[in-house]
Amino acid sequence: MNPAAIIQLSLPDLAAAFGLILLAAALARLQGAGQGRDLLWSALRMVAQLLAVGYLLHFIFALDHPLPILLLLLVMAAFAVQTVAARVKRRMPRFYPVVGGAILIGCGGTTMLFCTLIIGLTPWYDPRYLIPLAGMIIGNSMTGASLAAERLAGEMAERREQIETALCLGAPARLAAREAVANAFRAALIPSINAMAAMGIVFLPGMMTGQILSGTEPILAVRYQIAIMCVITGSVAATAFLILLFGGRSYFTPEHQLREESPPARG
């Protein structure tokens, strides 16, 4: 199928689609769920946010320069860090540098690897590829980062006795916290493992569906999906690994002493 042959969505078409939101709101009202306002408000936010990002992408595509693209990716990464901060109940010491650095290096590294070595983009910053791919990688890594950071904080708080006993027996900090770190890594990787295992059977992934809708040959769309899932899993693992490497250390002094517990994050 030729991409040019994509069925265009006119504004009246969109309005008709929006009718289904009104239907959902009506059904919510009928059920007495009290979600009607939330539904409409969320739908309006979605429209405004997507239109904004659409025009922004349109503008950035037109500029065709790496700087605004990298700036956009940095903003996305910053939002990801902020989202992780909001999600975790307990923040590790040096939370922002650890999580920020891990997302930048983990996601940045794998995105670059994917774009340059695997799909061989020319130019390397081609926004049509780089932005959506980085978006997917950052989004999934953010979930992995939240799980790793949250689980690590929980494990470190729950295992204080175990860790201090190990330190007393002469363990260096890395060994004393080994179990806590391993459990946190495991938690971070579970969504990626589950997603890969269920993919194609339980659900058709969004990127693949999008590509097929826009006219890409299904087999090529599947290849892209396989590649992106591998990169996402690699990025989640790298981001979680870096968070746990530096975050795990941040619970200890350089003299292998467990720091006092930090107060729970606000909000």
Added chain:
Amino acid sequence: MAAELRLEQVCKCRRDRQGGMVEILRGVDLEIPAGELTAIVGPSGGGKSTLVRLLNRLEESDGGHILLRGVELKSLPVLELRRRVGLVLQKPFMFPGTVLDNLQLPFRYQGNAVPAGSDPRLGEVLRRCGLSPELLKREARSLSIGQQQRVSLARTLLPGPELLVLDEPTSALDRPTGDRLADTLRGICRDRQLTVVMVTHDLRLAGRVADHLAYLEAGRICEAGPAATLLETPASPELCRFLAGGEGEDA
């Protein structure tokens, strides 16, 4: 008797829940004689546990000096120090696995050759701690608290520390079990000429086994000396009050 450990004006502050600083130890001066059992006694909240955590640098002091055989603790590599000063924490923590696994752990942590199950040192240390060598194959977490406390002691003793420090080793035990453990410590100290420091709020127990006694209250050592002398003729009003109050009679 030469001092194994000397504390000079040791201070420690801690952050309280409001974020302010609280002085836990306020210039502690203390000498721990070599080859003897010293009990640090005092009411709860007086800073005893904090004090012992400074001895293997599980925590860092904020002021003063702690000297192990004349050498400043902070000048020693911390992992080496923890091999030399064995600290048994108040609540015995058993790692998953058997008693043997637990006894092997310090060797794994310290990167030394791990003794095999048939190594005679394992049975010997268990016997010394009042346990049967048959327990080696038992799941460590299936043992009673008293047995876990003894495994914890054996685990610390096995790599051969120069100084053994115990934080309230009998607090979770009933009186007869606690007494037996204290007697075991007494025996280990005598047989191996090992310097032992034991923190307790139980004066009776301290009187039963300690050669030396130091009374710590509100972050200061109020009185220290031979245990018999301190218990019979206490000089400081704080210790007199503590003795008169019968505090610590029951663990």
